[in-house]
Amino acid sequence: MVQNLIQVSGKKHDPEVVAYGMEVIYSGLAACLFLLVAGWASHHLPETLVYIVSHFLFVRVMGGYHAHTRTGCLLLTAATCFLCIWISDMVWNRVSAGTVAVSYIFYFFCVFRLAPAEHPNKKLGRETCRKNRKRSLAYMAAALLVIIIFWTFDRRMACVFWVNMTEIVISMITGKEVYAHAERKSSGTDS
Secondary structure (H helix, E strand, O other): OHHHHHHHHOOOOOHHHHHHHHHHHHHHHHHHHHHHHHHHHOOOHHHHHHHHHHHHHHHHHHEOOOOOOHHHHHHHHHHHHHHHHHHHHHHOOOOOHHHHHHHHHHHHHHHHHHOOEOOOOOOOOHHHHHHHHHHHHHHHHHHHHHHHHHHHHOHHHHHHHHHHHHHHHHHHHHHHHHHHHHHHHHHOOOO
């Protein structure tokens, strides 16, 4: 199948890279399908859609922690999705607008200082990092606008967005630290 795709493209491509890309696409689709079925079965399909869409948009530019295996990735994704939904269900009628505002100021600061979290094996260029940081801040502002809009007529969904943004920022911070530690360790500067 890889060779067929390369032939159809009419360009010269590394078969290993194409095969890896296909694996990533398949595993991503499998994770989305799993989450959608689980969200539907648990009567949390809208919340699951929020998780999937925001994760796709934000993690692409902000980076974040990545599991070492496809199975680990699926388990981590499912766990964080269901944890976000569960926490949202627990706190949506208890959290104040002030709490959301203060936490979002912290999130903006974290994104401004830390985005993107680069995997040591997939370095981004300086210009790409700069663009991704700007995009991350713009996406965060758009998400805040969505939260404010939802706050007025569906506070529970506003809380789903807010908790999901919390998880994405935590993943970015975790990824940044894990990858920085790996780089220090490989360069021998980690004590």
